[in-house]
Amino acid sequence: KLYCEVDGNKVCSGNGRCLPMWRLAEELDDNGDVGYYKYGAATQNPGDTWDREMIFGCHCDARDSNQPHMGPVDYISGVFVDNPNIGGYTGYNCARRTCPVGNDPLNAGVNEIQTIRCNGTTTNFTITFRQQTTAAISHNASTTDVAAALExxxxxxxxxxxxxxxxxxxxxATYNLTQGIHVEFMSELGSVPLMTTKPEYNVTETVKGTRTVAECASRGYCDYESGQCKCLAGFTSSAGNNSIGNRRDCGKIDKVGYTLNPYYEP
Structure with missing residues (x-):
């Protein structure tokens, strides 16, 4: 068997779990949505699945790169937990910290917009996005109510x-196929998975997100010891759209240095 790296008495640098191939396949995600991949039993297709428990790899304690890099929540070992605002771990042996991702401020891009055609007028509904589901939302909720539930x-x-x-x-009840609740994703960059609802309403991608999802917004380098971006001169932390924010991603142009960036690299 090919096992995970062991450093002293620490497997996966003490920052992950050593899993067989079939379990690693189940942990893969499709743009932040998990549960799409099944390895299959060795008895079903032995020519392709012989290695299901022969080769092991590290599954690092790390939030997915598609998760928002702000706030107190982290995605660790398949569970959302309270955690300080710092990345998880990455690399074949889970020895590197992950850094925030952001949109390259020299790439204009647009935010993802999705539309929920909610044409029921008597039933509460819920919205699910990347395995997380809102509390019940009233059919007569306001824009503020819907945004608060999602956030x-x-x-x-x-x-x-x-x-x-x-x-x-x-x-x-009068919404047509292109009308409804328009949700613009401000902090989740790029083209994100479609939301789903219960009861099941039609959800469409009205505007495809084209903002980049790049380590340190391609305008800094990652300190893999600390998980912090060291921004190049002229760039600072953004909100994901070239405005001042706390993503710590080097995603805002700051030619004159008026904004404070604690991780600024002169």
Whole structure:
């Protein structure tokens, strides 16, 4: 068997779990959504699955790169837990800290916008995004109510919510296929997975997100010992859209150095 690296008495540098191939496959995600991959039993297809328990690898204690890099929540070993605002671990032996990701400020890009066609007028509903589900939302909820429910999820940092047709309520029986609750993802960059709802309403990608998801926003380098970005001169921490924020990602242009960046690298 090919086992994980052991340093002294620490497997995976003490920052992860040593798992067989079939378990690692189950831990893979598709753009932040997990549970898409099954390795298969050795008896089902022995020619392809013979190594299911012969080769092991480290599954690091680390939030996924698609998770928001702000706030007190971290995704560790498949469980969301309270954790300081610092990245998890990465690398084949889980020895490196992960750094924040952000949008390259020299790439304009646009935020992802999804539309929920909520045409039920008597039923409460829930929204699920990357394995996290909101509390029940009233059919006559306001934009503020919907945004607040979404922002309580561990997988969402900040959203902006609007309704079609000047509606005052989340659900409207007259919504057509392109109308409804418009959710703009402000902190989750790039093209993100579609939300789902219960009851099941039509959800569409109205605007495909094109902001980059790059380590230190491609304008700094990662200190793998601390998990902090060292920004190049002229760049500082952003909110993901070239504005001042606490992502610690080097994603804001700061040519004159007016904003404070505790990790600024002169």
């Amino acid at each position: 309580k999820l561990s997988t969402i940092g900040q959203v902006e919510v609007t309704f079609s047709k000047g509606s005052n309520t989340a659900c409207n």
